[in-house]
Amino acid sequence: MYDVRYSYLLEQFADPAPILAEIGRLVATGDFTLGKPVAEFERRFAELIGVRHAIGVGSGTDALKLPLKALGIGHGDEVITAANTFIATVGAIAETGATPVLVDCDDSFCMNVDQVEAAITKNTKAIMPVQLTGEVTDMGKLMAIAQRHNLPVVEDACQGILSEFAGKRSGTHGIAAGFSLHPLKNLNVWGDAGVVVTNDDGMNERLRLIRNHGMKNRDEIAILGCNSRLDSLQAVVGNWLIGQTSEITRRRIENAAYYDAGLAGLPGLRIPPRRPNVKHVYHLYMVFAERRDELYKYCLDNGIEAKIHYPIPLYQQEGLKHLGYAPGTFPVTDRHAKEVISFPVDQHLTRAQQDRVIETVRKFCHGR
Secondary structure, three states: OOOEOOOOHHHHOOOOHHHHHHHHHHHHHOOOEOOHHHHHHHHHHHHHHOOOEEEEEOOHHHHHHHHHHHOOOOOOOEEEEEOOOOHHHHHHHHHOOOEEEEEOEOOOOOEOHHHHHHHOOOOEEEEEOEOHHHOOOOHHHHHHHHHHOOOOEEEEOOOOOOOEEOOEEOOOOOOEEEEEOOOOOOOOOOOOOEEEEEOOHHHHHHHHHHOEOOEOOOOOEOOOOOEOOOEHHHHHHHHHHHHHHHHHHHHHHHHHHHHHHHHOOOOOEEOOOOOOOEEOOOOOEEEEEOOHHHHHHHHHHOOEOOEOOOOOOHHHOHHHHHHOOOOOOOHHHHHHHHHEEEEOOOOOOOHHHHHHHHHHHHHHHOOO
């Protein structure tokens, strides 16, 4: 249907035979629950991020929720996060019983750290910055605030594998971080899966208990936990792909730079600021368009599968009305909801496809 499609999964897994062969070997062992493939993937993921511990869990959402539970966060507590994030961030906080407290973003798509301190109350128990689109929050400034107020930081790095702020990788700033392995992430599997990383030995031990019903062993329950184990089959897929993550990231960064050059200076279109101290890994490539909805339709009509992330501000969604935020509370988030448009940026794009995107956008901006 589209000359330039958004999902690249059919290309990425055009030849699934090597993975299916690995799965066949797994089936022959019966090692289906927290088995050797999971342990291997956890070791390799920890090395990839540069941390001591990686704990495989059932989803990216669980990778955010479980560290909060491990910190003892629950009813009556507050967790500060970004107003423009995907629902999973706020949902993970709410699942613990805590209240999400939102702050606005800036044009990096990440939370405006200058607004964080004003949101801290006596009930604040943690801060959860979101490395949205593969960009990175100003973690230097945020960690200084967190340390002043003695608050743990749990990074939502679900979109930020291998991203960096000031040379320090996402997932290594706070006490823990959650990553997603959803099929369209930069490191992906064949369904839902996630990973929590930490350098804290006590957090590692508690997370491993929580994800597996709180079981110390087959017969002893140390704490109340849940069932959120990385599936062995998904670990097989992850192990097959993890060695490609750096190259995938390099290609996405290269593709984004090509777009930036081709789209620069177009009337009614603005490229977000590219901060020199940030390694942006482009889970999403987004720009600002004054006539976004018209451009979106024009792209679709001309064979370009663009996307909008996200057209309705999260705090204005029906399911979050109970948080009590009035329309207009977060003006930058509101503006982004009206202006941002996403173009395919994945590692399988050809230059010809990118040129089709650029030429289509140029024609629209110049009224041709």
